[in-house]
Amino acid sequence: MSVSSATEVVDPVPGAEAPHLPRQPDLVQLLTPEGERVEHPEYAIDLDDQQLRDLYRDLVLVRRWDVEATALQRQGELGIWASLLGQEAAQVGAGRALEPGDHAFPTYREHGVAWTRGVDPLHVMSLFRGVDNGGWDPVATRFNLYTVVIGAQCLHATGYAMGVQRDGAETAVLAFLGDGATSQGEVNEAMIWAASFSAPVVFFCQNNQYAISVPLERQSRVPLYQRAAGFGFPGVRVDGNDVLAVLAVTRAALAAAREGQGPTFIEAFTYRMGAHTTSDDPTRYRLASELEEWKLRDPIARVKAHLSRSGVADADFFAAVEAEADELAARIRRGTTEMPDPPGTAMFDQVYAEQTPHLAAQQAEFEAYQASFEGGGH
Amino acid sequence: MSTETLTIGKALNLGLRRAMEDDAKVVLMGEDIGRLGGVFRITDGLQKDFGEDRVVDTPLAEAGILGTAVGLAMRGYRPVCEIQFDGFVFPAYNQIVTQVAKIHARSRGKLTMPVVIRIPFGGGIGAVEHHSESPEAYFAHTPGLKVVAVSNPVDAYWGIQQAIAHPDPVVFLEPKRRYWDKAEVDTAATPDPLFASRVVRGGDDVTVLAYGPMVKTALQAAEAAAEEGRSLEVVDLRTLSPLDLDPVVESVRRTGRCVVVHEAPVTLGLGAEIAARVTEECFHSLEAPVLRVGGYDTPYPPSKLEEEYLPDLDRVLDAVDRALQF
Numbered sequence: 001m002s003v004s005s006a007t008e009v010v011d012p013v014p015g016a017e018a019p020h021l022p023r024q025p026d027l028v029q030l031l032t033p034e035g036e037r038v039e040h041p042e043y044a045i046d047l048d049d050q051q052l053r054d055l056y057r058d059l060v061l062v063r064r065w066d067v068e069a070t071a072l073q074r075q076g077e078l079g080i081w082a083s084l085l086g087q088e089a090a091q092v093g094a095g096r097a098l099e100p101g102d103h104a105f106p107t108y109r110e111h112g113v114a115w116t117r118g119v120d121p122l123h124v125m126s127l128f129r130g131v132d133n134g135g136w137d138p139v140a141t142r143f144n145l146y147t148v149v150i151g152a153q154c155l156h157a158t159g160y161a162m163g164v165q166r167d168g169a170e171t172a173v174l175a176f177l178g179d180g181a182t183s184q185g186e187v188n189e190a191m192i193w194a195a196s197f198s199a200p201v202v203f204f205c206q207n208n209q210y211a212i213s214v215p216l217e218r219q220s221r222v223p224l225y226q227r228a229a230g231f232g233f234p235g236v237r238v239d240g241n242d243v244l245a246v247l248a249v250t251r252a253a254l255a256a257a258r259e260g261q262g263p264t265f266i267e268a269f270t271y272r273m274g275a276h277t278t279s280d281d282p283t284r285y286r287l288a289s290e291l292e293e294w295k296l297r298d299p300i301a302r303v304k305a306h307l308s309r310s311g312v313a314d315a316d317f318f319a320a321v322e323a324e325a326d327e328l329a330a331r332i333r334r335g336t337t338e339m340p341d342p343p344g345t346a347m348f349d350q351v352y353a354e355q356t357p358h359l360a361a362q363q364a365e366f367e368a369y370q371a372s373f374e375g376g377g378h
Numbered sequence: 379m380s381t382e383t384l385t386i387g388k389a390l391n392l393g394l395r396r397a398m399e400d401d402a403k404v405v406l407m408g409e410d411i412g413r414l415g416g417v418f419r420i421t422d423g424l425q426k427d428f429g430e431d432r433v434v435d436t437p438l439a440e441a442g443i444l445g446t447a448v449g450l451a452m453r454g455y456r457p458v459c460e461i462q463f464d465g466f467v468f469p470a471y472n473q474i475v476t477q478v479a480k481i482h483a484r485s486r487g488k489l490t491m492p493v494v495i496r497i498p499f500g501g502g503i504g505a506v507e508h509h510s511e512s513p514e515a516y517f518a519h520t521p522g523l524k525v526v527a528v529s530n531p532v533d534a535y536w537g538i539q540q541a542i543a544h545p546d547p548v549v550f551l552e553p554k555r556r557y558w559d560k561a562e563v564d565t566a567a568t569p570d571p572l573f574a575s576r577v578v579r580g581g582d583d584v585t586v587l588a589y590g591p592m593v594k595t596a597l598q599a600a601e602a603a604a605e606e607g608r609s610l611e612v613v614d615l616r617t618l619s620p621l622d623l624d625p626v627v628e629s630v631r632r633t634g635r636c637v638v639v640h641e642a643p644v645t646l647g648l649g650a651e652i653a654a655r656v657t658e659e660c661f662h663s664l665e666a667p668v669l670r671v672g673g674y675d676t677p678y679p680p681s682k683l684e685e686e687y688l689p690d691l692d693r694v695l696d697a698v699d700r701a702l703q704f
Binding site for chain 1: 405436441442444445446448449451452453454455457469472473476477482483484486487488489490521524545573620621
């Protein structure tokens with residue numbers, strides 16, 4: 001397993017051949033949409049049966065969580081939900097590629113990665129319910145809090161990786177971003193920094209084809225993975241709906257980072273099957289036929305087909321995973337609907353390491369004002 | 379003997395050096411701060427002594443400086459970012475306002491952001507556009523940030539060390555036109571707290587508030603006023619967020635008159651907030667409205683006009699006269 005060197009990336013003009021450079025296969029795939037295992041000259045993966053079943057379980061549970069969250073939003077229990085539907089393999093594959101000591105910097109859609117880091121789904125639900133900005137511990141889970149400003153976290157990841165270098169640690173950092181984010185100046189700055197300092201960071205771009213409504217063509221005239229060449233590090237495009245390929249490619253990139261070989265850009269080619277968020281209406285900007293085409297490349301169906309065909313899992317296993325998914329959904333539903341609102345004073349906490357006298361006075365004013373209603377004074 | 383005569387620039391340099399000696403996690407980042415020692419030479423010699431990993435010549439991108447500083451802080455480092463000139467902080471504004479300022483609250487205190495953002499600010503050096511601005515109100519308006527402005531070598535020496543040791547992000551404003559002003563600095567003294575204002579000249583008739591480069595101007599105005607028999611009390615605000623108005627309120631209750639001076643445009647500047655708060659706290663003591671002396675509500679003008687734009691001794695005295703005539 002190796003990461004292609006920068007020089008192997010093709011000429012970044014669509015369709016143009018670059019005869020002086022060997023052509024990199026366009027899309028790394030290890031499991032076809034039909035569930036057939038295929039080999040790739042550069043990326044191999046060898047998982048035992050249990051590991052394969054575990055990946056399937058991850059994919060199913062993450063999707064079930066996502067479906068439940070969408071339902072909860074429709075029922076008024078969440079303010080908004082950013083669905084990962086269709087991107088389960090990209091997220092589970094990338095998340096499972098992380099070593100325990102590695103650190104991940106998500107956008108706001110990486111629920112599947114959160115799952116692999118052991119984050120309690122309720123700590124994600126609390127964000128979308130409006131209780132907090134994410135209830136998990138970003139230090140203990142090594143999974144940063146969600147960053148909503150597009151691309152801002154890529155610089156954080158790069159800076160963190162520069163800290164890793166100074167510590168002399170064998171730790172890799174995984175920065176998540178979307179196709180739209182590649183247009184952000186800060187993302188480009190992050191890649192410049194990462195290259196210049198050879199920081200142990202991997203940029204994992206889920207190209208789900210749309211930035212809300214705007215298609216990829218508006219963000220880039222070249223395949224995204226080819227951009228890496230301009231920054232001076234390897235870029236690779238992987239079938240983002242193939243959990244095995246994503247796992248293999250991300251593992252290789254993270255290993256290279258840990259070994260001091262610097263950054264890699266991974267473009268996980270996938271599709272956002274749902275809306276951007278529950279506030280969005282994708283029928284206004286994309287065709288149903290496109291959705292139908294991508295349904296045939298479903299990230300879970302292909303794993304199930306492979307497990308069945310190869311005899312790695314039987315009907316009992318699939319039924320058990322379904323039952324576990326239902327239990328998870330019930331727990332998420334119960335935990336979300338029973339989640340108490342935070343006290344009003346919570347907004348005054350933690351603005352600073354130690355509350356300033358000015359803020360303490362403002363909080364006292366707030367409390368006095370609130371209390372004025374309780375005795376029927378108003 | 380621990381007392382030295384230092385310029386503000388040299389005091390900052392020594393303060394940075396001492397902070398780096400005290401804590402191996404302190405990392406300086408910025409454009410041209412390494413081999414060159416910074417365009418104002420504030421980091422002169424530090425890369426040579428502490429190495430390229432601790433004094434980092436960054437790529438030329440301010441958002442990158444602040445964004446990577448966030449990541450370094452998450453990893454346990456204490457980044458000190460130099461923004462080369464005030465007007466160049468805006469590419470980093472997103473990182474400062476949406477990330478640096480909010481991460482402590484976002485994480486419910488699980489992550490701290492001990493990031494110092496050093497900005498040479500203010501005009502009076504005959505520079506081209508974007509090199510003479512006073513952006514403090516943008517940062518003081520942002521919850522989660524602290525903002526201080528130093529006016530003299532003593533505060534520069536201690537303040538930069540205190541800001542670096544502080545757990546919250548601090549925007550550290552350096553009065554660039556005063557970099558060469560000198561004073562005695564006792565490097566063995568016990569410093570005043572960072573987030574406290576200070577009465578720098580006692581007086582009875584009018585309270586004059588200033589910070590950064592305008593403190594010297596206010597003191598010169600007080601000197602001139604004294605010759606005319608008027609006694610001005612001058613307060614160096616030192617901390618702009620949080621404001622420390624206790625000494626100000628005490629003073630205005632005595633004098634009944636208050637003038638705020640800053641280089642930034644007056645509309646929605648620090649003076650506006652101070653006027654509102656002083657009015658609330660001192661309403662029954664005030665003999666005149668709180669008056670503001672500041673830059674005009676124009677883009678900072680070409681340098682041939684900056685003398686007219688910037689508050690000077692005469693404009694301060696004019697406001698003092700108006701306050702006294704009420």
